[in-house]
Amino acid sequence: MALQKTIAFLGAGSMAEALIAGVINKGVVAPHKILVTNRQNRERLAELAKRYGVRTATDKREAVREADVIVLAMKPKDVGEALKEVADRVRANHLIISVAAGVPISFIQSFFPHPVPIVRTMPNTSCHVGLSATGIALGPYAAPCHETLVRKLFDAIGITCVVKEEQLDAVTGLSGSGPAYIYFLVEAMEQAGQKAGLAPEIARRLTVQTLLGAAHMLLETREEPSVLREKVTSPGGTTMAGLEVLRTHQFQEAIQRAILRATERAKELGQLVSAKVHSR
Numbered sequence: 001m002a003l004q005k006t007i008a009f010l011g012a013g014s015m016a017e018a019l020i021a022g023v024i025n026k027g028v029v030a031p032h033k034i035l036v037t038n039r040q041n042r043e044r045l046a047e048l049a050k051r052y053g054v055r056t057a058t059d060k061r062e063a064v065r066e067a068d069v070i071v072l073a074m075k076p077k078d079v080g081e082a083l084k085e086v087a088d089r090v091r092a093n094h095l096i097i098s099v100a101a102g103v104p105i106s107f108i109q110s111f112f113p114h115p116v117p118i119v120r121t122m123p124n125t126s127c128h129v130g131l132s133a134t135g136i137a138l139g140p141y142a143a144p145c146h147e148t149l150v151r152k153l154f155d156a157i158g159i160t161c162v163v164k165e166e167q168l169d170a171v172t173g174l175s176g177s178g179p180a181y182i183y184f185l186v187e188a189m190e191q192a193g194q195k196a197g198l199a200p201e202i203a204r205r206l207t208v209q210t211l212l213g214a215a216h217m218l219l220e221t222r223e224e225p226s227v228l229r230e231k232v233t234s235p236g237g238t239t240m241a242g243l244e245v246l247r248t249h250q251f252q253e254a255i256q257r258a259i260l261r262a263t264e265r266a267k268e269l270g271q272l273v274s275a276k277v278h279s280r
């Protein structure tokens with residue numbers, strides 16, 4: 001059954017749209033229960049209203065007043081400014097859900113004189129199609145009923161893992177940013193397929209299906225990725241030749257370094273916004 005809560009999105013970018021599309025497609029929130037606001041881009045609001053049937057508002061304070069749940073979906077650097085604008089409208093019975101990378105729960109709480117239930121999450125854009133991998137960390141004033149609500153929302157659009165707040169930066173580096181690494185791999189595979197003589201649309205179809213098939217094999221056989229890899233790799237065959245090139249170019253190290261750097265960047269973003277709070 002759809003949630004009987006009004007959800008105000010502060011921020012109407014890629015992540016807000018992916019979440020809105022996901023929850024509406026899965027029937028977990030009715031379009032008229034969603035209110036979207038942004039920073040003075042009425043065209044974008046009109047586009048979302050047309051595409052999803054959601055309501056939009058240019059007055060953030062009014063949207064917050066009407067809502068039961070507030071989703072912070074702006075860039076980390078803009079969270080402070082948005083909270084300043086609406087802080088005196090936020091009630092102790094609101095639930096704040098943040099998707100902002102790196103932004104600590106304590107930073108969000110610092111805008112209010114009273115305790116507010118805050119849940120920090122890290123989804124990814126695949127929630128658009130109901131396949132997000134979302135990390136969830138509960139703030140000190142988030143009660144079991146808030147956890148239930150947040151899980152209902154995010155379980156409807158993918159899988160969820162509850163983690164400690166300090167682990168959310170790792171979730172960000174791994175699965176928050178993760179789709180971009182996969183798309184980068186797809187771009188490389190398609191280009192290589194074309195260089196090897198395939199038409200672009202055939203290279204695209206084969207690449208995407210290969211990705212989908214490998215993901216399903218991991219999920220359904222529950223075999224270790226290394227075991228599945230070995231099953232593809234015939235001694236002296238093509239895969240072995242290909243993997244040798246990946247090893248020479250330190251493929252695994254490059255992926256690991258990318259994820260660790262993205263994790264570190266999430267921490268840096270958190271430190272940058274937290275440093276600003278002291279100069280407010």
Ligand SMILES: NC(=O)C1=CN([C@@H]2O[C@H](COP(=O)(O)OP(=O)(O)OC[C@H]3O[C@@H](n4cnc5c(N)ncnc54)[C@H](O)[C@@H]3O)[C@@H](O)[C@H]2O)C=CC1
Pocket residue numbers: 010011012013014015016037038039040041060073074075076078081082099100101122123124125176177
């Ligand atoms: N794009 C992604 O794959 C993911 C993004 N995130 C997080 O989601 C948040 C949003 O990211 P994107 O959607 O990619 O950014 P975006 O740049 O596409 O959208 C940002 C939105 O915030 C709005 N905004 C800026 N200042 C505002 C204010 N003061 N009040 C209300 N709205 C304001 C902008 O008008 C815009 O609609 C970020 O904090 C990011 O870390 C989290 C997981 C994945």
Ligand SMILES: O=C(O)[C@@H]1CCC=N1
Pocket residue numbers: 101172176177
């Ligand atoms: O690139 C970013 O900062 C955001 C957070 C995770 C994915 N996109």
